[in-house]
Amino acid sequence: MARRVRRSGLTMPINTPRFVDRSWTRNCDYLNFDFEDSVPQSQKAHARTLVAHAIAQGLKGSADITLRINCAYPEADVPAAVLPGLIQINFPKAETAEQMRNLDQLITEAERVQGIRPGTIRIGANIETTLGVANSYEIASASPRIDSFSGGTGYDMSMDMGVEMFVGFDQFVYNRGEGALVAKALGLEYTGSVYVPDTSGNVGDRDLTRQRAEANRKAGLRAGGGLHPNTVEPQNVGLTPTPEEVQEAQRILAYFAQLDEQGEVEGALDGRIIDKYEAARAAELLEWSALCAQKDAHKAGAQARTKALEASGRPQA
Amino acid sequence: MEPFVRRSHLLVSARDGAQVDMSWRHAADAVILDLADTVPDVEKPRARANIKAAIPVAARGGAEVFVRINKELADADIIASAWPGLTGVVLTEAETAADVEEIATTLAVAEKEHGIANGSLSIIVMLDSGKGVWNIRQILTASPRICSVGLDEGRLCRHLGIVPTPAFDPFVYAKGRVIIESRAAKRQPVGISHPAGLFPHCDDAEERYRLALRSKNIGFAGVICPDPSWVEPCNRALTPSDERLEFYRETRRLFAEGIARGTAAIPYPGTTMMIDVPVDERARLTLALWERCAARDAEKQAALARLT
Numbered sequence: 001m002a003r004r005v006r007r008s009g010l011t012m013p014i015n016t017p018r019f020v021d022r023s024w025t026r027n028c029d030y031l032n033f034d035f036e037d038s039v040p041q042s043q044k045a046h047a048r049t050l051v052a053h054a055i056a057q058g059l060k061g062s063a064d065i066t067l068r069i070n071c072a073y074p075e076a077d078v079p080a081a082v083l084p085g086l087i088q089i090n091f092p093k094a095e096t097a098e099q100m101r102n103l104d105q106l107i108t109e110a111e112r113v114q115g116i117r118p119g120t121i122r123i124g125a126n127i128e129t130t131l132g133v134a135n136s137y138e139i140a141s142a143s144p145r146i147d148s149f150s151g152g153t154g155y156d157m158s159m160d161m162g163v164e165m166f167v168g169f170d171q172f173v174y175n176r177g178e179g180a181l182v183a184k185a186l187g188l189e190y191t192g193s194v195y196v197p198d199t200s201g202n203v204g205d206r207d208l209t210r211q212r213a214e215a216n217r218k219a220g221l222r223a224g225g226g227l228h229p230n231t232v233e234p235q236n237v238g239l240t241p242t243p244e245e246v247q248e249a250q251r252i253l254a255y256f257a258q259l260d261e262q263g264e265v266e267g268a269l270d271g272r273i274i275d276k277y278e279a280a281r282a283a284e285l286l287e288w289s290a291l292c293a294q295k296d297a298h299k300a301g302a303q304a305r306t307k308a309l310e311a312s313g314r315p316q317a
Numbered sequence: 318m319e320p321f322v323r324r325s326h327l328l329v330s331a332r333d334g335a336q337v338d339m340s341w342r343h344a345a346d347a348v349i350l351d352l353a354d355t356v357p358d359v360e361k362p363r364a365r366a367n368i369k370a371a372i373p374v375a376a377r378g379g380a381e382v383f384v385r386i387n388k389e390l391a392d393a394d395i396i397a398s399a400w401p402g403l404t405g406v407v408l409t410e411a412e413t414a415a416d417v418e419e420i421a422t423t424l425a426v427a428e429k430e431h432g433i434a435n436g437s438l439s440i441i442v443m444l445d446s447g448k449g450v451w452n453i454r455q456i457l458t459a460s461p462r463i464c465s466v467g468l469d470e471g472r473l474c475r476h477l478g479i480v481p482t483p484a485f486d487p488f489v490y491a492k493g494r495v496i497i498e499s500r501a502a503k504r505q506p507v508g509i510s511h512p513a514g515l516f517p518h519c520d521d522a523e524e525r526y527r528l529a530l531r532s533k534n535i536g537f538a539g540v541i542c543p544d545p546s547w548v549e550p551c552n553r554a555l556t557p558s559d560e561r562l563e564f565y566r567e568t569r570r571l572f573a574e575g576i577a578r579g580t581a582a583i584p585y586p587g588t589t590m591m592i593d594v595p596v597d598e599r600a601r602l603t604l605a606l607w608e609r610c611a612a613r614d615a616e617k618q619a620a621l622a623r624l625t
Contacts, residue, residue, distance in 0.1 A: 013582060037594035040581035130500035134454070155595045159602060161500060161536040171535055174493020202589045227591075 003189070003287075004064060005295040006030045007213070007239035008232040009225040011068065013038035015047045020054050024061030024306060028232050029295055031058040032066045032225070035077050036092050044070070048080035055085040062302035066090055066124065074103050082110035082121055090124035093156065095131040100142035107145065121145065127152035129160045133175045136182045148223070150192035151179020170195035191223035204228035213238025220281070222288060236296075241289040249282035249289075256282075322606075322613040323347050323381065323465070323539045324555035325548040326441075326507065330355035331364040331371060331384070341377035343545040344552065344617060348375035349407055351385045352394050354472075361390065365397035372402040379620030383407050383441060388416060391423055399427035405439030405462070409469055412448040414459035421460040439464040441507065443541075445472035450491050457502045466499045467507035467541060468492065470514035486511030496536035505538040509547075517543040522550070529554035556610040557603045565600035572597040 009030040012019040016038075023031050033054045039047045051067065058065045066088040069077035074091070081089055091103055100123065107121050123145040127133055133152045140149045153172040155165065163171045170176070176192055183190035196212045209231045213224055217239050224235035241249075252269065256279040259267045266275040327345035329336040331352050340348045350371050356364045368384060375382045381404040386394035388410035395406065406424070411417055417440065424438045440462045444450050450468070457463055468491055474480070479487045486492075492508060499506040508514060510531040519525050529550040532540055540551040557565075568585065572592045575583035583592045590596070 016580075016582075038582050040576050040579060042576075043579060043581075130497045133497045134501035155599070159595060159599045161496060162538060163534045163536050167531075167534045169531075169534075173489060174497055177490070177493070178497075203591070204589060 003291060004030075005222075005291050006064065006191075007222065007224045007292070008235035009063075009066075010229065010232065011038070011225065011227055013047075014050050014054050014067070015039055015043045020050070020057050023054075023058050024063065024303065026063075026229050026232050027061065027236065027299060027303070028063045029236070029299075030064035030066055030225070032068055032090060033058070034068045035081070036068050036070050048077065051081055051083050051086075055083060059085055060302060060306040062298045064088070068092055068126075071099070074099075074106055078103070078106040079110050079113070082107060082114055082116065084114060084116060086121060088122040088124050090126055092126045093128045093132065094125040094139050095129055096135055097138040097142035100125060100139055100146065104143040104145055119145070122147055125149065127175070127179065128154065128156035130157075133157075133178055136178050137185070140182050140186050140188060146188065148189040148191045149179060149183040149186070150190060150223075151175035151177070151182075153193075166199045166201045168197050168199050189223075190221070193221060193223075194219045204230040206230050206234050210234035210238045217241070220284075240292045240296075241285050245285060246289050249285045252278055252282040253286070320609060321464070321505075322609045323505065323507075324610070325551040326383070326539060326541045327380070327545060327548055328385070328541055328543050329375075331367055332356045332360050334367070337367070337371045337374055339545075340375045341380060343548045344378060345380050345542065345545075345548045346539070346552065346613060346617075347381040347383060347404070349383045349385050349541070350375060350398075352390075352398070353385045353387050353407075353409055361393075365393065368398045369400050372400055376402055377620065377624060379617035383439075385409065385443075388420075391420055395420075395423050395427050396430070399424065399431045399433060399438065401431070401433060403433075403438065405441065405464065407441045407443060409443050409445055409472065410449075411442050411444065411456055412446055413452055414455040417442070417456055417459035417463065421462055424462065436462070438462065441465040441467070443467050443469040443472075444491075444495070445469040446476045447473075450494060453494060453498045454502070457498060457504055463504055465505040465507050465539065466495055467537075468495055468514070470508075474515065481512075481515040483512035483516050488514070492535065500536065506536060507539040507541055508532065508537045509540045510535055510537075513547075517547070519546070522546075526550040526554055557607040561603065562607060565603050568592055568600040569597060569604070572600075 006029045008028045009032055010026055010028050011032040011034055014033040035047050055065050065086050067081045068090040069081055071093045103123055111118050123143055125139050125146055140146055152175040158165050179192050180190050194215050196215050198208060213235045224239055252274055255269045256274055266273055323346045325345045326347040326349050327343055328349045328351055329340045331350040352364055372382050383405050384398035385407035408420055428435055442456060442463055457466060496506045510528050513528045525547060533555050542548050571583050581593055585592055
């Protein structure tokens, strides 16, 4: 599957029009419309009728569209969620491989009904409980629709572990390790994050979000997301390689090509050892940088077209 | 298994009459009478003979009573310990499900012989080898008697050839594994954050509380206390604090109001916090835990009141 750019993303209740209708203006790489915890029980059925509209809103800004269903009744949620334009179903509180196989079958059937090419819709397995961490490998390997994975952190996880959230150290260190190992062992993209101390719990803190995104970028991690619009730009910027990093990567690759021509496998550039691993890291960074630029161009183009349409007063999708 | 409150487990040597006589005075949720590492082999018969009388002494303040046994000597240790009033045993050296099954069978026999309800004796597993830590899932699920699991850090160091130092925690991974696997299997993880698991001597009361709180916040539900000075800080740190109760009650009230209005995301006034389903759920769980802790403290108070 093609590599995706998902530096920033907002999760929002699908039944709140003021969020959904403005979602395309946020400049997110992806949007995650929610059927789950942000939607009250009495609104669940109504929420299922809002998917086509939400997808159309999100696509106006060229965001990738994902949707979080409820883990307790995927058979009700999946047929409503799988519509053209959706690229991923997120399954919260994933705990067993059986849940993933069941979800895979439901999606296969929904793709058939909608005439969507089989295998298009991915599964995001969200690990949010201790049982989910314990079963990480089985879960992540249960469906070919799962192409990325990370360990369990966050609010639900902290609850199941009986720990407070913002204590100034990483309560999820084991979970992160399990998630990273499982992702890499199965050849999936690791979408986890490094630990950055946070004792405030402010979901809209721009500086902290930027700091966290920078820390992740420096560790080679590429994915972000959040709940507050303030998180979007700090992540778009913080997870994109800087011009200096791009230049440095080009220099490393040129130097390595030169080494290669000389029949050498390693050499020192400014006191730093350059070998095939450093070269591969530099190549990945250039690839990532190009993908980010492409994504930014797509989003800017779509937003400009939508704004022009709105200004011309023609009817909207 | 019904949720239980066992924040502090005070460990005392069964051979030390003075320690046993004092064991009920420290308000521990549980007292562990040790027949294992603190009792030399030649002393074991005498220590075993003390257990029957020691159980009601240790229980005087309302504590549950456990006996720590040796795997190799389990038959003799268990038959000497399985008297009414005993809650269960603490098992060391378990490495496989078969080890646990063997102990469970011995407990069943002892229950029958001593007129104790079938299946009522629990097992706390203290893992002390690489193999035991690796096999934690099969060990945990080998018997419904298993209520809790922890690491015996000193033994694990010896087994792995680790020379402990206060400067870094050699068991970040092992503790994480214990916490995740035990909670996933609905058992309670017991343990304490570094360095207290290997260097339990601590004269600073504030530091004891800080480490106990940190233990709670890495995911432990209870602590094995090698010394009575740990009991109070552990009881306090593992009980939701009073100041949070009002906050959680208000959280639940605001969320219920929001639901009635058709929204499941409600800002908490004066903060940047949004109350949604998991926030409300945490409030519910925390209040329920507080109720259980308060009930447990009341039981201990009542036991003390009966003594006077």
